[in-house]
Amino acid sequence: MEFETWWLVLIPLIFSLGWMAARLEKRSDASVRGQLPASYFKGVNFLLSEQPDKAIDAFLEVAAIDTHTVELHFALANLFRKKGEIDRAIRVHQFLTTREQITPADREKATYELGVDFLRAGILDRAEQAFTSLSGSNMKAEASRQLLELYELEKAWDKAIAQAHKLREYGADVPAGDIAHFYCELAAQFIDAGDLLKAKAELQNALLTDAQNVRASLLLGDIYFTQHQFDEAIGQWRAAERQNPWYLPLVGPNMWAAFKKLERDEEGIAALLEYCTMYPSIDLLLVLAQAVEETKGPFAAFELLREQVRARPSLLGLDKLLEHQLRGKLDDDRMQDLRLTRELISKHTQRLGRYRCQSCGFQAKKFYWQCPGCANWDSIVPRRAEELDFYPVSAKKAAPVVTNSPAKIQANI
Ligand SMILES: [Zn+2]
Numbered sequence: 411m412e413f414e415t416w417w418l419v420l421i422p423l424i425f426s427l428g429w430m431a432a433r434l435e436k437r438s439d440a441s442v443r444g445q446l447p448a449s450y451f452k453g454v455n456f457l458l459s460e461q462p463d464k465a466i467d468a469f470l471e472v473a474a475i476d477t478h479t480v481e482l483h484f485a486l487a488n489l490f491r492k493k494g495e496i497d498r499a500i501r502v503h504q505f506l507t508t509r510e511q512i513t514p515a516d517r518e519k520a521t522y523e524l525g526v527d528f529l530r531a532g533i534l535d536r537a538e539q540a541f542t543s544l545s546g547s548n549m550k551a552e553a554s555r556q557l558l559e560l561y562e563l564e565k566a567w568d569k570a571i572a573q574a575h576k577l578r579e580y581g582a583d584v585p586a587g588d589i590a591h592f593y594c595e596l597a598a599q600f601i602d603a604g605d606l607l608k609a610k611a612e613l614q615n616a617l618l619t620d621a622q623n624v625r626a627s628l629l630l631g632d633i634y635f636t637q638h639q640f641d642e643a644i645g646q647w648r649a650a651e652r653q654n655p656w657y658l659p660l661v662g663p664n665m666w667a668a669f670k671k672l673e674r675d676e677e678g679i680a681a682l683l684e685y686c687t688m689y690p691s692i693d694l695l696l697v698l699a700q701a702v703e704e705t706k707g708p709f710a711a712f713e714l715l716r717e718q719v720r721a722r723p724s725l726l727g728l729d730k731l732l733e734h735q736l737r738g739k740l741d742d743d744r745m746q747d748l749r750l751t752r753e754l755i756s757k758h759t760q761r762l763g764r765y766r767c768q769s770c771g772f773q774a775k776k777f778y779w780q781c782p783g784c785a786n787w788d789s790i791v792p793r794r795a796e797e798l799d800f801y802p803v804s805a806k807k808a809a810p811v812v813t814n815s816p817a818k819i820q821a822n823i
Pocket residue numbers: 767768769770771772781782783784785786789
């Protein structure tokens with residue numbers, strides 16, 4: 411272990427606390443007076459000679475005979491934790507929780523800090539035990555906040571929901587949007603288990619908690635779709651527009667599939683066209699192009715793409731346009747050149763086609779409701795990185811963007 415500056419901060423603290431403790435000892439117990447400074451110096455010596463475990467032993471020895479050094483031990487344990495030496499922090503905090511002389515408030519604090527140590531070390535059951543034991547204490551709100559984080563990590567969504575409500579009772583702020591996502595996560599678990607009835611009930615809870623939670627409407631639509639209730643599915647997905655239309659790219663493919671099942675292709679294309687016009691997105695455009703190709707043929711789809719890429723230029727759009735142009739063409743020299751151009755653009759667009767968190771900048775190929783980087787909910791909006799660079803949007807509710815009139819696009823379909 412290197413000699414680091416933080417020990418220089420610690421040592422004067424040790425001396426001052428030692429001095430105070432020794433003064434108190436002088437007044438109370440003459441027999442202890444001689445031992446106290448010796449243990450401090452021993453501890454400091456071990457720290458300076460880079461033997462932290464022996465230093466801990468020396469300081470614990472001091473604590474065993476003195477009730478005024480608790481703060482010293484909290485400081486020592488926190489410094490170990492900051493250095494990433496969690497096992498040493500655990501040792502010191504554990505020692506404090508077992509001391510008989512400690513005040514109830516300090517024991518609660520030591521238990522809480524021990525829970526944080528276990529959480530950092532990934533020993534989740536022990537962390538849960540420590541925080542749960544504080545439920546009736548003055549630290550119940552802080553412990554409850556940690557439990558919520560722990561249950562999110564464990565994906566124990568029913569427990570997370572209970573904890574979030576408890577935190578709100580304690581007066582803490584837990585966003586309704588976060589709680590609605592917990593219900594959606596729970597519903598997704600029920601969907602995976604095939605229990606669609608329970609899943610629907612949890613999604614209703616999500617909407618009761620936060621009427622703007624677009625994910626609940628999306629999942630409800632998916633459930634209706636799997637149950638072949640296509641009209642109901644479309645109704646749920648259409649609700650997403652009222653809640654937050656920036657998320658419409660997530661419903662595009664399924665919505666088109668539902669319209670096709672109902673054999674209402676024209677209506678489906680009109681809906682996608684309206685969304686593409688009001689809330690432009692490369693993903694929505696590709697679904698629309700697919701729908702147009704399936705109903706009106708590849709030439710109409712190509713014309714649509716070309717018009718849209720001209721109106722809202724992007725490399726992602728150009729890549730798709732070239733893909734259409736190359737489709738089914740013979741490999742003459744001119745096509746070879748075009749193919750090479752497309753390959754170069756495709757390499758570039760792989761990076762541009764990622765989703766990006768608006769809180770921490772985390773990027774991923776897959777869409778996440780909760781950012782894996784910063785654990786924020788709804789901080790990733792389903793827009794590709796290139797779109798966000800050129801046409802910024804916020805994860806908050808969108809205002810319609812009118813770039814092309816539906817009539818103008820219609821003319822090219
Ligand atoms: Zn993030």
